Amino acid sequence: MTAAEKTFLSHPFDDDKLKEECGVFGAIGMADAANFVALGLHALQHRGQEAGGIVAHDPEKGFNSAHRFGYVRDNFTKASLMESLPGPLAIGHVRYSTAGSKAAVIRDIQPFFGEFSMGGCAIAHNGNLTNAESLRRELIEHGAIFQSGSDSECIIHLMARSFQKTHADRIADALRRVEGAFSVIAMTRTKLIGVRDPLGVRPLVLGRIGDNGYVLSSETCALDIIGAEFVREVAPGEMVIIQDGVIESTRPFHDAKPRFCIFEHVYFSRPDSQIGGRSVYETRHQIGVELAREAPVEADLVCPVPDSGTPAAIGYSQESGIPFALGITRNQYMGRTFIEPTEHIRNMGVRLKLNVNKSLVKGKRVILVDDSVVRGTTSRKIKEMILDAGAAEVHFRIASPPTAWPCFYGVDTPDREKLLAARMTEEEMRDWIGVTSLKFISLDGLYRAAGETDGRNNSCPQYCDACFSGEYPVAPSDQIGKGFTMKTAKAAK
Numbered sequence: 154m155t156a157a158e159k160t161f162l163s164h165p166f167d168d169d170k171l172k173e174e175c176g177v178f179g180a181i182g183m184a185d186a187a188n189f190v191a192l193g194l195h196a197l198q199h200r201g202q203e204a205g206g207i208v209a210h211d212p213e214k215g216f217n218s219a220h221r222f223g224y225v226r227d228n229f230t231k232a233s234l235m236e237s238l239p240g241p242l243a244i245g246h247v248r249y250s251t252a253g254s255k256a257a258v259i260r261d262i263q264p265f266f267g268e269f270s271m272g273g274c275a276i277a278h279n280g281n282l283t284n285a286e287s288l289r290r291e292l293i294e295h296g297a298i299f300q301s302g303s304d305s306e307c308i309i310h311l312m313a314r315s316f317q318k319t320h321a322d323r324i325a326d327a328l329r330r331v332e333g334a335f336s337v338i339a340m341t342r343t344k345l346i347g348v349r350d351p352l353g354v355r356p357l358v359l360g361r362i363g364d365n366g367y368v369l370s371s372e373t374c375a376l377d378i379i380g381a382e383f384v385r386e387v388a389p390g391e392m393v394i395i396q397d398g399v400i401e402s403t404r405p406f407h408d409a410k411p412r413f414c415i416f417e418h419v420y421f422s423r424p425d426s427q428i429g430g431r432s433v434y435e436t437r438h439q440i441g442v443e444l445a446r447e448a449p450v451e452a453d454l455v456c457p458v459p460d461s462g463t464p465a466a467i468g469y470s471q472e473s474g475i476p477f478a479l480g481i482t483r484n485q486y487m488g489r490t491f492i493e494p495t496e497h498i499r500n501m502g503v504r505l506k507l508n509v510n511k512s513l514v515k516g517k518r519v520i521l522v523d524d525s526v527v528r529g530t531t532s533r534k535i536k537e538m539i540l541d542a543g544a545a546e547v548h549f550r551i552a553s554p555p556t557a558w559p560c561f562y563g564v565d566t567p568d569r570e571k572l573l574a575a576r577m578t579e580e581e582m583r584d585w586i587g588v589t590s591l592k593f594i595s596l597d598g599l600y601r602a603a604g605e606t607d608g609r610n611n612s613c614p615q616y617c618d619a620c621f622s623g624e625y626p627v628a629p630s631d632q633i634g635k636g637f638t639m640k641t642a643k644a645a646k
């Protein structure tokens with residue numbers, strides 16, 4: 154991908170969204186497992202569109218791998234490529250970009266592979282290690298030669314320094330040294346391994362397919378695409394080792410109270426996925442219901458900012474009794490159309506991706522429901538489009554609390570000073586965006602929508618919500634070393 158493509162693909166609509174950085178998928182016990190992995194990664198494409206990779210193992214042909222920039226469908230559908238990835242065991246990864254390396258470098262694409270005395274092992278990581286910089290320095294001082302700029306490569310080097318006899322024990326050793334968020338899948342010649350960090354910040358689920366086949370995936374939507382049955386979530390702090398149709402479960406870490414990422418409910422996960430036994434769609438719908446109760450307003454129409462605002466807008470409409478309408482349409486075929494965009498095209502901004510249905514909104518008091526406000530630049534442009542189309546009033550209702558803190562656990566967030574909510578009060582944001590009213594769902598309302606009927610337990614929060622509250626469950630050591638100050642680090646003991 155050229156620099157111009159990268160700039161354009163992230164500009165300007167998507168640049169004002171938080172971005173999940175990775176999705177992982179692994180399969181064992183089926184012929185040509187790489188094909189199942191490709192399909193799984195295709196279903197997880199929303200978690201990372203920059204690049205993808207697959208490693209497969211065949212008893213006769215050994216380990217083979219392919220790493221490519223671009224969408225899964227543009228690469229891992231080619232017969233010649235898929236035939237080069239034979240075998241009953243494979244893992245894959247889609248990425249947005251890894252911490253510390255925003256440049257498009259093929260060496261940064263996972264899975265990473267290492268040859269050990271007991272055989273080869275590939276790993277793929279979803280999340281972000283908050284002590285990766287200090288670990289990397291230490292590893293380099295002790296002779297490690299890094300191939301990539303990725304924090305995840307530390308895991309391979311830590312495994313190489315472990316004296317444990319099995320890959321699984323070396324992975325556990327390595328992960329006990331890291332801090333932050335990780336859902337890791339790994340493969341040896343015969344085993345598929347999945348691990349979640351003690352707080353379970355990022356998701357990982359287990360599925361079954363056929364007589365002897367198992368899969369590990371970031372989300373359940375990727376099980377559906379291959380017809381796999383959902384078995385269960387890999388528990389926070391659990392390692393599962395799958396071989397010959399048998400699952401072994403171990404607990405390599407200290408016990409901790411789980412702190413799953415609440416933003417997975419709001420935005421990152423696909424609405425057709427299940428989290429903690431709850432449909433993501435249902436949670437988003439319920440967020441809209443809570444928003445309508447917390448922030449009612451007289452209006453004529455409820456319109457979602459597509460696509461992620463749609464379930465919450467439906468919930469808001471149903472609870473308030475105000476009619477729902479698709480007042481904004483998103484062009485689903487953006488992206489690669491303008492490979493070398495001119496300045497003139499870039500300046501069209503949000504209009505390239507979103508268009509207002511003028512006949513619907515003209516003369517109306519419109520409630521716009523969006524999932525989040527990050528920098529606020531897109532909200533301003535959408536407001537202008539709605540007013541240009543003749544709307545009488547624009548009321549923004551946001552399906553998450555103000556995003557005032559950066560995420561260090563695997564979600565790409567601007568620096569704190571670029572987050573609108575870090576610089577302004579709610580009233581100031583309303584005036585800066587230029588809308589008649591602006592309201593965010595409360596943290597308690599969000600927790601209720603996610604199934605916590607009593608809201609947030611402030612002395613022991615049930616989720617990670619650091620980007621809203623500033624209470625980081627794992628202190629971001631590398632950032633603190635650079636002078637970052639946070640409110641508190643409420644470690645879940």
Ligand code: SF4
Nearest residue numbers: 414416560617619620
């Ligand atoms: S800081 Fe926000 S986006 Fe990051 S893991 Fe926590 S809740 Fe999720």
